[in-house]
Amino acid sequence: MLLSPSILAADMTDLKSMLPVLEGQVDFLHMDVMDGHFVPTLSFGEMYTKTIAKHTSIPLDVHLMVTNPEAEVPKYFDIKPANITFHVETTAFGVRLAGEIRKQGIRAGVSLNPATSLSTLDHLLDHIDLVLIMSVEPGFYGQSFLPLALDKIRELKRRIGGRPITIEVDGGITAANIRSVLDAGADMIVAGSAVFSGGTPERIKENIAALRKA
Numbered sequence: 001m002l003l004s005p006s007i008l009a010a011d012m013t014d015l016k017s018m019l020p021v022l023e024g025q026v027d028f029l030h031m032d033v034m035d036g037h038f039v040p041t042l043s044f045g046e047m048y049t050k051t052i053a054k055h056t057s058i059p060l061d062v063h064l065m066v067t068n069p070e071a072e073v074p075k076y077f078d079i080k081p082a083n084i085t086f087h088v089e090t091t092a093f094g095v096r097l098a099g100e101i102r103k104q105g106i107r108a109g110v111s112l113n114p115a116t117s118l119s120t121l122d123h124l125l126d127h128i129d130l131v132l133i134m135s136v137e138p139g140f141y142g143q144s145f146l147p148l149a150l151d152k153i154r155e156l157k158r159r160i161g162g163r164p165i166t167i168e169v170d171g172g173i174t175a176a177n178i179r180s181v182l183d184a185g186a187d188m189i190v191a192g193s194a195v196f197s198g199g200t201p202e203r204i205k206e207n208i209a210a211l212r213k214a
């Protein structure tokens, strides 16, 4: 299992001391970029993401919840994140955009809201490296997992067939439901509250251990 903690749920005034706690414990850092248009919340953008990149060697997993991803995606090229994921609902030119991400040596991801059908990926599957299934409506951390995501993961896995595409799942994942998400076919798990609740380095380490054990 690949674990990608969402730093949205961390104490964002204290990430400098939080990052060393995560080094060696997690596979990616999930960066939830929200623009206040595609989702109701405004979180942070490329400036904050660049600052984080400077202070950690953990590969970044950028999740762009923004309208006009064509304008936003290139802002992340110079920090060379591992993945850049945009939402399928936000563009009619996903093949082209994924191609531009891949040209930079960055893995291209596409995300789907709970309301969005897997058929919106039909034309993209030969052009992307990752699908991010939202298991909550995006915009906030700390929401409850929507069980409809489990069938979606299973069906996505079937549609992917032999292609080397990572299935990432995001929203409401806890030690109590992570097993079912992995059993359904997820390769990579995003967790915000389940990693950062308690806030202290000890609690964060315990939380990560509990997720890995489950």
Ligand code: DX5
Pocket (backbone or CB within 6 Å): 006, 008, 009, 030, 032, 063, 136, 137, 138, 139, 140, 141, 142, 143, 170, 171, 172, 173, 190, 191, 192, 193, 194
């Ligand atoms: C939701 C974000 C998620 C969220 C995860 O809009 O994309 O990454 O922060 O947080 P939890 O795990 O608390 O749902």
Ligand code: ZN
Pocket (backbone or CB within 6 Å): 006, 030, 031, 032, 063, 170, 190
């Ligand atoms: Zn996210």
